[in-house]
Amino acid sequence: MTLTYIYADSTAVLGPLATFSEPHSYDLCDKHSARLTVPNGWNVIRQSADVDSTGPSDDDLMAIADAVREAAQASLSSKDEVSTTPSHSSVGRRGHLRAVPS
Numbered sequence: 001m002t003l004t005y006i007y008a009d010s011t012a013v014l015g016p017l018a019t020f021s022e023p024h025s026y027d028l029c030d031k032h033s034a035r036l037t038v039p040n041g042w043n044v045i046r047q048s049a050d051v052d053s054t055g056p057s058d059d060d061l062m063a064i065a066d067a068v069r070e071a072a073q074a075s076l077s078s079k080d081e082v083s084t085t086p087s088h089s090s091v092g093r094r095g096h097l098r099a100v101p102s
Contacts, residue, residue, distance in 0.1 A: 001033035002026070012038045015047035 002018040004025040005011075014033055018025060028036070038044050056064075 001028050001030075003028055003033070003036065010039075010042045011045060012036070012042060013045045013047065015045075 001014050001016065002025055004013045004015070004018075004022065006013065007024075014028075014036060017027060036044065
């Protein structure tokens with residue numbers, strides 16, 4: 001489990017193992033996460049790991065799809081803004097190799 005402190009709220013959050021490192025967060029083994037105590041006046045939020053979860057949720061997949069669509073539209077619109085004047089580069093050929101203009 002990963003323990004994260006929120007000092008402004010006097011709260012300790014104990015949740016599933018984090019995938020990246022953050023300041024004020026600590027990875028704990030099962031034994032120590034079960035025995036966790038906090039200072040007087042602090043709250044503990046315990047989030048259990050969802051063992052039935054086998055991958056990203058439908059919301060996660062839709063967010064990824066939306067981000068890909070936005071990136072593709074931005075790419076297409078930036079190509080439309082590029083000047084449509086013909087390029088003066090030529091296709092060069094040397095043996096079995098060929099240079100193709102972009």
